[in-house]
Amino acid sequence: MPKFSLDAALVRQLAGLLDETGLTEIEYATSDVRVRVVRQGVPISVTAPLAPPPNAGAPAATPAEQAASNPDTVTSPMVGTAYLSPEPGARPFVNIGDTVRQGQTLLIIEAMKVMNPLPAPKSGVVRQIFVRDGQPVEFGEPLICVE
Amino acid sequence: MPKFSLDAALVRQLAGLLDETGLTEIEYATSDVRVRVVRQGVPISVTAPLAPPPNAGAPAATPAEQAASNPDTVTSPMVGTAYLSPEPGARPFVNIGDTVRQGQTLLIIEAMKVMNPLPAPKSGVVRQIFVRDGQPVEFGEPLICVE
Amino acid sequence: MFEKILIANRGEIALRIHRACRELGIQTVAVHSTADADAMHVRLADESVCIGPPAPRQSYLNIPAILSAATITGVDAIHPGVGFLAENADFAEMVQEHGFTWIGPEPEHIRVMGDKIAAKRKVIELGLPTVPGSDGPVGPDDDVAALAASLGYPVLVKAAGGGGGKGMKVAHGPEDLDQALSLARSEAKAFFGNDMVYLEKFLGKPRHIELQILGDGQGGVIHLGERDCSLQRRHQKLLEEAPSPALNAEERAAIGARALEAMRTLGYRSAGTLEFLYEDGHFYFIEMNTRLQVEHPVSEWITGIDLVREQIRIAAGGRLGFGQEDVRFQGHAIEVRINAEHPETFVPSPGRISDYHAPGGPGVRVDSHLYQGYRIPPTYDSLVSKLIVYGATRNECLMRLRRALEEYVIGGIETTIPLHRKLIQAPDFLNGDYDIHWLERFVAGDRAA
């Protein structure tokens, strides 16, 4: 009988992913092995010092959080104002459904009066645009989804 | 039929991983074996306002609590001082192993300079005496066990 | 000084006394019912003794149990706190007879002030103003009209046997007097089987203003200024402030001087409070509380005097060591009482505290026995926290109160925090323009809204 070999590193890696993603459970199976890790409900007290925010208790991540954790989502690299077109009244850099090449400008972030073009990190199709023209954005805010 | 062989070391290793990673559950399966370990979160916060008392975390009740919840235990009906004999130097009212009748005096509680005899609530055999002669007792403190 | 004090109370006030003892290097003994075994003051005390089951009569009002606990723990003195046995003169005497020091006034003073009629007679003798009225029932032969005129309208006709608003009629002028008399008499006859009535000056919109007294029983007496406790619902204070927005320095000094004179004559010892109704610049004594009060922290903050520490020092034979001229009034303080009650229906809300976070930062004091995971027993009163804030001016104090209420989190139960958050928006309150009826109307309007 083959000796059971526990892959502790795999468990640790999954535990790390729980932390990173805010999940409470991960089950991972291949034809050979199946691993499930659980971390019980993050205690409500995490949100103690304030009256619970409107979405408190909702176990699911907010849409913004979901979008931000999607690897296809391009998030803002800086605080600033997002512009979808090169100048007021001009046509937008990209529209939903457009095919873009890696490096093509998706939008502009203005910060400190400097216009910073945001290039597409990979080629693909624009599936979603999360921001409006002229909208202030913070660091890490989801901007656009390119699949 | 093959004997079931428990891999205790594996369970211990998974339990260690629970501690290390802060997980509450790990399930791990291969084609041959499936193991699931769970630790329910003991809410430490119940004892928050003080440094944990010496026995904090011990899930079992203290001996005094166990004794107090035993229906054969006679607890103190008042705060005061327990005396095991009618006067200093006299023989005690009862000894361990004695058979007592219902209503027979088991000991005296002095409160406010008044001697209050404590009668046996039922007939039986004295199994344990929890207090020493002259010991201060609080309300509800276990005094004697009559089975 | 004492080495060990027994605290014959529970909740936030027991914790308050524990803190004062620790700061004087005195050991504490907590006595508690079975329902309070996990209470904060029990956990912090040096020793604790369970004195009985949850029912107060069998625990916190159980005199033999408390004295036995004092005996077996060998304490020097007993502090009764607020409520329970704090104004029980017999208990005070028994404490002394058993050889312990009573941290409170002379039992004789507790007794006389505990009887409404004796208290009124006593303070008149001591020169304090009371609500003027007929000295006894007015009969058919008395010149009621002349008496009413001398009291000044409006006057109140009150059934001698009465209570609860029954058999009470207001005459706003001489033309109303006969009708008020006959209505009150017939109601009194119908409800109490006795048609005797009193006459009393009627106060339409008084404020509740009280004066904090501290005496050493050796000739030293000071007052710590007044507290305005007009914000009441069903005679329960919800918010207290010092100084009163209605008083000026002359009025404060005048009533203070009369009170000091009275208390010096009485030879009063320990902390005490003279409660007055106040209307149109006049004070009318209603009662004296011969104990610490729940709202004592506001007076502590504007004077810098620690009342519980002083009570203990004085009980140990200490003198005040300073006079009224040394008492400096500085800034403004407000206490809000946070009760475990629904903020609109006031239905009690005992239960487990799932989240607890007290406000911090400058000018904020929290006296509370709550902690995360604590279970509020349903047996006792609903006061679970006192939030006290201080500011250099009343406006600063109000702004700080607002910010502290924003920070305060008590989860798992209902509390009156939302009511206080609304109160702090009310223009009348912000302007200091309220009397003892104001809060009832505010709460009623709020619920109708």
Next chain:
Amino acid sequence: MFEKILIANRGEIALRIHRACRELGIQTVAVHSTADADAMHVRLADESVCIGPPAPRQSYLNIPAILSAATITGVDAIHPGVGFLAENADFAEMVQEHGFTWIGPEPEHIRVMGDKIAAKRKVIELGLPTVPGSDGPVGPDDDVAALAASLGYPVLVKAAGGGGGKGMKVAHGPEDLDQALSLARSEAKAFFGNDMVYLEKFLGKPRHIELQILGDGQGGVIHLGERDCSLQRRHQKLLEEAPSPALNAEERAAIGARALEAMRTLGYRSAGTLEFLYEDGHFYFIEMNTRLQVEHPVSEWITGIDLVREQIRIAAGGRLGFGQEDVRFQGHAIEVRINAEHPETFVPSPGRISDYHAPGGPGVRVDSHLYQGYRIPPTYDSLVSKLIVYGATRNECLMRLRRALEEYVIGGIETTIPLHRKLIQAPDFLNGDYDIHWLERFVAGDRAA
């Protein structure tokens, strides 16, 4: 007055500034790194903006990000807090160039005081006492013996390029001087490749005493008395008190008058601190911090002046409105710094707060961003709470500190609370008998024991 302020900081100081803003009716914008999304000040702020990843250079030190956040939220002013960009004169200028008000001193004053040599030259010009020494490197031709004699022994020979104790030698008398010079020169040569040395008066057991300054930049300047910050470990303050147990009223008035004169000449605006070494009745300027300090609450408590509120008022163009004669010093205050560190090894201890309960009751202030369930990120400094206590006397204050430390619960991480509990038992500390080296010895002795 401002309508909205951006707080360019994190942790307890960001919360402190938020509280001051709320009490002035000003809205707050919190900027934070991704590691601080759940931080207390972020949750309490009216608005929040994530400005970058955890690394301070990319977030709290990221000037473009902070200015962009100010732009998109439309704030009137920026408060830099303590640390990070608080003493960055370029940042202060950029804030102003972008049309925001800088809540702090003139950039020019930040700049001059940020340069040790320029600062020393400046304050000498302003008439403040500094550590006497050679004006520059002493060469082989200088009459070092005469200079040393004029400074008074002991004297310190110091490598010009040096630091960290290397190339520093003490000469206790003329007989040691030659050897000290040659040793320091050869060490300086070995370590810094430059054998130039300075001469300076050596202070063997100085106290660190600093003076809190507040100016309005319009001629009004006051000081809030001194703080004694001698209890340091590796130049990190662990406990501060005001007033200093070592100073008397004359010394306080004398150094205060010199400092006021200097600051008035400088035209200093906002809060600032003059740091001195103090030995044998003499003060020696070491540096000026042109910002709020962590330990500002002790000065606030003994004077009743809210420093953050005043910073904001002054930045908005307000005048002080009172003079030094109106500043009354009352009572005693102590701050203890509670760090997320092992109390004996001082190893940082970030992690999740499993239990949190702050002390309450009279005379206790807690400035902390902790809450139960909060996770302290490993990225930033370890200060997690400031416990500040007040008493009418130093002894009352010490007793209250002891009691408050008994009550404070922070679970899930290691903190310096146990160290403070030991400190409060140490006779030297209780007697106020300590210098800047005392705590290092206490900690070392403690670990050896």
